[in-house]
Amino acid sequence: MSDNPFIGKDTFLFDGDGVLYKEELALPGAIEFLTLLQKKEKKIFILTNNSTKTRKEFQAKLENLGIKIPIENILTSAYLTAAYFSKHSPDLNAYIIGEEGLKEEFRSLGLKVMNSGKESNDEAIFDLDFSNVDCVVTGMDRNLTYVKLARAINILKNKDKETKFIATNGDMTFPTQQGLIPGGGAMITMLEELSGRKVELIIGKPSPQMYISALEISGSTKEEAVFFGDRIETDIMGANQVGILSFLVLSGVTSTDDLVNLSDDTSPDVIVNNLQDIIELFKDL
Ligand SMILES: [Mg+2]
Structure with missing residues (x-):
C-alpha cells in the first residue's frame, strides 16, 4: 500500500475526549490502536484541552483503561498554562x-x-x-x-x-x-x-504550543508526526497551522453535518469514523 499515510510516521498525537474516551469509557478501537502503536515502538502523546485533571490523574485514567503513558507525554491545557506562568510570570x-x-x-x-x-x-x-x-x-x-x-x-x-x-x-x-x-x-x-x-x-489548542511541546519532547519533526482529533476549530485547526497530518475522528463532537463549508484552515487531511477504522490501515504496514 504505497499511499499509506503512516509510512515514515513515528510520533502519534491524540486528543483525549471524543477520540480515545468519553468520560471513563474507551471509544471503539482506542485501546487496540494504542496497544498496537506501543508494540511497534511508536511514540504516543495525549494533547488535551481538558483542564479539570492533573497530568497524574490523566495518567491514572489511561492506566485504568489499560494504557501506560509516561507523564511527560501527557500534555494538558492546565499543565501548559501553569508552565507558561512559571516561565513568564x-x-x-x-x-x-x-x-x-x-x-x-x-x-x-x-x-x-x-x-x-x-x-x-x-x-x-x-x-x-x-x-x-x-x-x-x-x-x-x-x-x-x-x-x-x-x-x-x-x-x-x-x-x-x-x-x-x-x-x-x-x-x-x-x-x-x-x-x-x-x-x-x-x-x-x-x-x-x-x-x-x-x-x-x-493556551490550549488551536494554539500551536501543545503540538510544538510534543514534537520537542519526542525529538521528531512535524513531518514524522500525525494527529487525531474530534474538534475542527481546535484540534484540526491547530494541527494544520503547525503542519502536522490531521485526522478528524467522528466519535466525538463533530458529525458529518458539520463538514460542509470547511475552510483550508479547518479541513482535516483524513476523516474516519473512529480509531477502529485506522487499525485496518495500519495493519498493512
Ligand atoms: Mg476532543
Missing part, C-alpha cells in the same frame, strides 16, 4: 475559575492560587482581598458558583491595578455520554460579557 497571584486539577498544576509548579474557602454561594463575595490578585485564569468549572463569577469580575475590573485574563482553553462545549455540557470557552464568554474585557491568551 512566576510571581503572579492567580485567581482560578476552574477545577481542582488546574489549581493543583499551578501549586505543583510553586505558583500561588488565591481562591479562598469553598466559594460556595453562602460565602461573602468581598471576603477575598482583590488587591492581592494579579490575574484570572479560566478552565471548565463544574463547580462554578455565583461567588466565583462575582470575584472574577471584580478582579478583572479592578481600577487600582492591571490584571491579566488568561484561559487554559476555549472549547465551548464538552462531550459526555449523555450529551454536551458547557466547557472552558463558556467560562471565557461569561467573564468577557460581565467584565467588558477580552481574554488575552488561550
